[in-house]
Amino acid sequence: MTVEEALLQKGAYEAGHFDVLVVGAGHAGCEAAVAAARSGMRTALFTLHLDSLANLPCNPSIGGTAKGQLVREIDALGGLMGEMADACAIQTRMLNRSKGAAVFSPRAQIDRSRYSRKMKGMLERIDGLEIRQGEIVKLLVDQESGTTCICGAVTRSGAVYTASAVVVCSGTYMQSRIIMGEVIIESGPDNLFPSIGLSGSLADLGLPIQRFKTGTPVRLNARKVDFSRMEIQPGEDDMPPFSFVHEMNDLRPVRTQMPCWTIWTTDETRRIIRDNLSRSPLFSGTIEGTGPRYCPSIEDKFVKFKDKERHQVFVEPMGEDTCELYLQGMSTSMPEDVQIQMVRSLPGLENAVIQRSAYAIEYDCIDPTALFPSLESKSVAGLFCAGQINGSSGYEEAAAQGLVAGINAVRFIRGESPFILDRSEAYVGVLIDDLVTKGTQEPYRMMTSRAEYRLFLRQDNADARLTPHGYRLGLISEARYMLFKSKQAAIEAEIKRLRQTVLPPSDALNALLISRSSTPVSSGVSMADLLKRPEIKYKDLHTVDTNRPKLNEAITFTVEVDIKYEGYLKLEKQKIDKFKALEVRTLSLNTPYEEIKGLRIEAQQKLSKFRPISLGQASRISGVSPADVAVLLVYLDAKKRSAARNG
Amino acid sequence: MTNDLPFCAPATPPGVGGISVIRMSGRYAIAVADRIFCVLRASDSAVKSVADMPGYTMSFGRIFEPGSNRIIDEAVLSVFRAPHSYTGEDMVEISCHGGTAVRQEVLRVLCENGARPADPGEFTKVAFLSGKIDLTQAEAVMDIISAESAEALRVSEIQLLGALKNEIRAISEKLYDIFAQLEMLVEFEEEDEAITRNQAELRLRDYLDRLSTLEDSYAKGRLLSEKMTVVLAGVPNSGKSSLLNRLAGYDRAIVTPIAGTTRDTLEVSTSIRGVPVRLIDTAGLRETADEIERLGISRAYDAAKEADLLLWLVSSADCATDDGEPEWIQSHFSQFEEVANIIGDRRLAILISKSDLVNEQQAERMLDSIVSAIQSGGLGEKIRFSGVVSAYTQEGIHIIVDAVKDIYDSTGMTGQSELLLMNNRHFEQIRKAKDKVNQAIISLSDQTPTEVSCSLIRLAMDDLGEITGDSVSDTLVDTIFSRFCIGK
Numbered sequence A: 001m002t003v004e005e006a007l008l009q010k011g012a013y014e015a016g017h018f019d020v021l022v023v024g025a026g027h028a029g030c031e032a033a034v035a036a037a038r039s040g041m042r043t044a045l046f047t048l049h050l051d052s053l054a055n056l057p058c059n060p061s062i063g064g065t066a067k068g069q070l071v072r073e074i075d076a077l078g079g080l081m082g083e084m085a086d087a088c089a090i091q092t093r094m095l096n097r098s099k100g101a102a103v104f105s106p107r108a109q110i111d112r113s114r115y116s117r118k119m120k121g122m123l124e125r126i127d128g129l130e131i132r133q134g135e136i137v138k139l140l141v142d143q144e145s146g147t148t149c150i151c152g153a154v155t156r157s158g159a160v161y162t163a164s165a166v167v168v169c170s171g172t173y174m175q176s177r178i179i180m181g182e183v184i185i186e187s188g189p190d191n192l193f194p195s196i197g198l199s200g201s202l203a204d205l206g207l208p209i210q211r212f213k214t215g216t217p218v219r220l221n222a223r224k225v226d227f228s229r230m231e232i233q234p235g236e237d238d239m240p241p242f243s244f245v246h247e248m249n250d251l252r253p254v255r256t257q258m259p260c261w262t263i264w265t266t267d268e269t270r271r272i273i274r275d276n277l278s279r280s281p282l283f284s285g286t287i288e289g290t291g292p293r294y295c296p297s298i299e300d301k302f303v304k305f306k307d308k309e310r311h312q313v314f315v316e317p318m319g320e321d322t323c324e325l326y327l328q329g330m331s332t333s334m335p336e337d338v339q340i341q342m343v344r345s346l347p348g349l350e351n352a353v354i355q356r357s358a359y360a361i362e363y364d365c366i367d368p369t370a371l372f373p374s375l376e377s378k379s380v381a382g383l384f385c386a387g388q389i390n391g392s393s394g395y396e397e398a399a400a401q402g403l404v405a406g407i408n409a410v411r412f413i414r415g416e417s418p419f420i421l422d423r424s425e426a427y428v429g430v431l432i433d434d435l436v437t438k439g440t441q442e443p444y445r446m447m448t449s450r451a452e453y454r455l456f457l458r459q460d461n462a463d464a465r466l467t468p469h470g471y472r473l474g475l476i477s478e479a480r481y482m483l484f485k486s487k488q489a490a491i492e493a494e495i496k497r498l499r500q501t502v503l504p505p506s507d508a509l510n511a512l513l514i515s516r517s518s519t520p521v522s523s524g525v526s527m528a529d530l531l532k533r534p535e536i537k538y539k540d541l542h543t544v545d546t547n548r549p550k551l552n553e554a555i556t557f558t559v560e561v562d563i564k565y566e567g568y569l570k571l572e573k574q575k576i577d578k579f580k581a582l583e584v585r586t587l588s589l590n591t592p593y594e595e596i597k598g599l600r601i602e603a604q605q606k607l608s609k610f611r612p613i614s615l616g617q618a619s620r621i622s623g624v625s626p627a628d629v630a631v632l633l634v635y636l637d638a639k640k641r642s643a644a645r646n647g
Numbered sequence B: 001m002t003n004d005l006p007f008c009a010p011a012t013p014p015g016v017g018g019i020s021v022i023r024m025s026g027r028y029a030i031a032v033a034d035r036i037f038c039v040l041r042a043s044d045s046a047v048k049s050v051a052d053m054p055g056y057t058m059s060f061g062r063i064f065e066p067g068s069n070r071i072i073d074e075a076v077l078s079v080f081r082a083p084h085s086y087t088g089e090d091m092v093e094i095s096c097h098g099g100t101a102v103r104q105e106v107l108r109v110l111c112e113n114g115a116r117p118a119d120p121g122e123f124t125k126v127a128f129l130s131g132k133i134d135l136t137q138a139e140a141v142m143d144i145i146s147a148e149s150a151e152a153l154r155v156s157e158i159q160l161l162g163a164l165k166n167e168i169r170a171i172s173e174k175l176y177d178i179f180a181q182l183e184m185l186v187e188f189e190e191e192d193e194a195i196t197r198n199q200a201e202l203r204l205r206d207y208l209d210r211l212s213t214l215e216d217s218y219a220k221g222r223l224l225s226e227k228m229t230v231v232l233a234g235v236p237n238s239g240k241s242s243l244l245n246r247l248a249g250y251d252r253a254i255v256t257p258i259a260g261t262t263r264d265t266l267e268v269s270t271s272i273r274g275v276p277v278r279l280i281d282t283a284g285l286r287e288t289a290d291e292i293e294r295l296g297i298s299r300a301y302d303a304a305k306e307a308d309l310l311l312w313l314v315s316s317a318d319c320a321t322d323d324g325e326p327e328w329i330q331s332h333f334s335q336f337e338e339v340a341n342i343i344g345d346r347r348l349a350i351l352i353s354k355s356d357l358v359n360e361q362q363a364e365r366m367l368d369s370i371v372s373a374i375q376s377g378g379l380g381e382k383i384r385f386s387g388v389v390s391a392y393t394q395e396g397i398h399i400i401v402d403a404v405k406d407i408y409d410s411t412g413m414t415g416q417s418e419l420l421l422m423n424n425r426h427f428e429q430i431r432k433a434k435d436k437v438n439q440a441i442i443s444l445s446d447q448t449p450t451e452v453s454c455s456l457i458r459l460a461m462d463d464l465g466e467i468t469g470d471s472v473s474d475t476l477v478d479t480i481f482s483r484f485c486i487g488k
């Protein structure tokens, strides 16, 4: 539909022009809108409900394995999520401390309602950004010299907006329905309105629609819970904050850490589930959407892992002002009456009072392979999609995409080349590349094992990897950039110092080594070489390291890992260089794949349809074999050579 | 467009044999050939010109220069029509007379009449591009082209059939299995089914062994692809050049009764019992004031360093003494010592040459006395073979043949259904992978975090994938095709 046609509809009116319209004010939409507005674009952000901006409809937490890395990356690029999470954290912990540095993952319990309120107040104060409650029901397009271009959107109440770019971040709301056992309700999460019509409009514009599902557990009142039967899980006072600025100022965001608790399901829980399986919509066939494998409902878990007698459940606070508790691990789509029995079968919850029921939710999303790595649609110029609409799941995954889509909407309007992070630079790059290149058959969740270059993509060096990008994009202030540079300089200096400081063999040193079951030394040894021993920690060496400068922990952490992993990082780096060599070989969008001899027919079809932007991306498309890639390489070579011959 | 021009190149090496084959491939290959070739006799009398020739047929005729009608050569021309040719395009092969001059002339007229010179490896590259062969096959083709003996060909064929690929894939799959399980340890809190680091380490050791076996096989594979180096050494006039000529089957080296005839090292490629061999003749070793001769002698030492087998010749004429008791001239022994010190253990054959000048018992006595002199000089462990030979009567030639075969058989592994790495690139990849697997094993045995072990295994799998063609890199394709020479 064009703007003119839209204005002919009953009740329609011209509501004005914006550079960027962002549809949806979840985690993706908020990042996109702020990135656009801060880049000087007049931006409007729409939401179905203004009091649930950046809502956390499920777990009241941000971060965790792989997700914590994403938050640090968003922050390093100049996004919102890190600072917001710090400001609303009620408990913080660094997960995986017993494992390697690459999987150290910050996680925070979040005061859910404070998060929404703060986000609202923040957005309201940004120049050039208007936030608006209203449902977008249709996207408007124009034909410009053969290509379809976005040109605006219409709300349910008839407002017709024109715009140069539109970012759709509609989350789990499109044609959504909530399912509890036999009960089905047309609704978005948290009894919010569903979004009706938008997915049809997207389908009309050539974006393929899929149907996914996800679920959430019950919420309880803490006053009827017997915590003495649970294992307490306190926060860590010394977890560094998500945000770089807070980190460099040594700010610890949480004043008083609220504890979480852990319990295990009982035989009774198992029995209740088994007895009522037939009433679960998952097994009775009511649910058509595909759910996430990595975040299954409790009934799923009992069915899939038959031998496992019990599963762990986390009891987490929802906020400081509320007694509401969240039961992580007990997500279910069982009927309400079964839910009550299940919850009461858990230790300490015998008298539990449920405040909100668990439910499964089904929603429309798009097949993300319809997008370029910039998150722009392949069929409509200027239309971007980000967040759960792209088949992902999770707040952090959504925010990361929102930020990239916002940045690229701006670059699109300015006629600049898209901002694309590759798989060796960031989890953000891995996430988007996975989605747009491989697509997804189920809600996609970030995991560290999805990253080939995991040793590089750590939470501690997210700033080193991405802040220069953020600065170049105008999302990092001059002052912060200077602070960043001084941190990097300090890291370099300390690494150099440790390489150059040679400790003579002394009784003190050897006693220390022996106490760590490390081989004593008989000749001088550099501190860096000592640190390379897996059993020796930077902290251990302070007694023998007499000239040690006083450094922020964020600095010494990176110093230690970079030295310890030096050899391994070098190996990964060699692989990254090879990987990049294919990424930089760009494929023109109108490469005549049908005419390239040697490509298998299947590959020709796949490639023509897919239109990869680089040889690297082509190599990851399913159905394109390494042999096909070799053919493309030789083809590009021959093209270059014949151009050279002719020219 | 230049790219549409057919490309041409000689397909046989320069300077060898009586016939040169020149190949041309491309859409207009037949048209170009038609311009410069006049058919005199063909399989079918209906064939009057190259354009008339069906695929897979030959004609006899003349190559001429179109403007002047000057005849360049008489030749046999074969036509292959797309897609039934090596490259998948129309192809022409011209067999003309072997001289370099004729060859150059033919290439020149081709290029002046619509063809262009081929890039290195272009024929195989086009074959690959038209889907006739895959990347690893292209590589095996390269090995076959350079394989000059039956034994090398056999091993190359195995590669073509994918046995090597299968073994590497099998190892890769096993590595992946461990990798996936270790990933669980990294990614999740508690995972009951995952293997322990200990178990992973043990299993990795097995795969390390399999990689080592492949790695070791290169020692032998290399002998096949790069040829075994057999060096003839000794004092002047000991009969080295004569023996080289005998082994090569033709008079390659100059032979005179003058001591110091051979001034420079000289090389012949041949095949001995299926084993490709580089035979190197060297300047006779002696103290000399002659600058040129000295340079030649220092090259002889360089050759000795590379020897897989060194034949030390002692002329029976140099051992004969008046009283009939053989004895080694002192200066000859010190020449020998110098060479023996730079070659590897058990790489030496001591041969009494010109056996036809003495009787059998004398020859045997000479050999015994020389061998015991060497042993008492402390160099006994260098000797692997010894015997009595004559370049004139061919007596004892079998000793050299057996020695070559023996060295070949005892290099690397000894199994029969052997999988040999012949290709240096494969060898390097295996080595890299092995090194990473080894590091992964170490990382699992100490307190290094599991994420590091995972990274190493992942990288090892990538290294292996570049052999099997399961992963490609930008440089790989270039590397493979640049190994080809022009005309292949």
Ligand SMILES: Cc1cc2nc3c(=O)[nH]c(=O)nc-3n(C[C@H](O)[C@H](O)[C@H](O)COP(=O)(O)OP(=O)(O)OC[C@H]3O[C@@H](n4cnc5c(N)ncnc54)[C@H](O)[C@@H]3O)c2cc1C
Binding pocket: A023, A024, A025, A026, A027, A028, A029, A046, A047, A048, A049, A052, A053, A054, A055, A056, A057, A058, A059, A134, A135, A136, A137, A169, A170, A171, A172, A173, A174, A189, A195, A196, A198, A214, A215, A216, A295, A359, A360, A361, A386, A387, A388, A389, A392, A393, A394, A395, A398, A399, A445
């Ligand atoms: C029940 C449930 C369970 C979940 N469980 C998990 C889980 O276990 N693990 C996990 O990682 N993640 C889970 N999530 C996912 C997580 O909530 C989302 O991934 C994340 O919030 C997505 O962010 P988003 O910005 O893409 O969309 P959302 O946060 O869903 O925000 C969408 C926004 O779009 C607005 N909107 C939608 N349509 C329109 C329209 N037509 N016009 C105007 N505004 C519109 C909405 O009002 C809202 O502001 C769950 C979500 C739900 C609802």
Ligand SMILES: Nc1nc2c(ncn2[C@@H]2O[C@H](COP(=O)(O)OP(=O)(O)OP(=O)(O)O)[C@@H](O)[C@H]2O)c(=O)[nH]1
Binding pocket: B234, B235, B236, B237, B238, B239, B240, B241, B242, B243, B254, B255, B256, B257, B258, B259, B260, B261, B262, B263, B282, B283, B284, B285, B353, B354, B355, B356, B357, B389, B390, B391, B392, B393
């Ligand atoms: N009777 C006999 N004479 C031989 C034999 N082999 C070589 N001769 C002769 O020995 C002389 C030297 O032979 P060459 O082969 O030139 O010896 P060389 O070791 O190459 O000598 P330099 O190149 O000078 O070091 C020649 O006159 C040969 O004819 C042999 O088997 N029997």
Ligand SMILES: [Mg+2]
Binding pocket: B240, B241, B242, B253, B254, B255, B261, B262, B282, B284
């Ligand atoms: Mg000679």
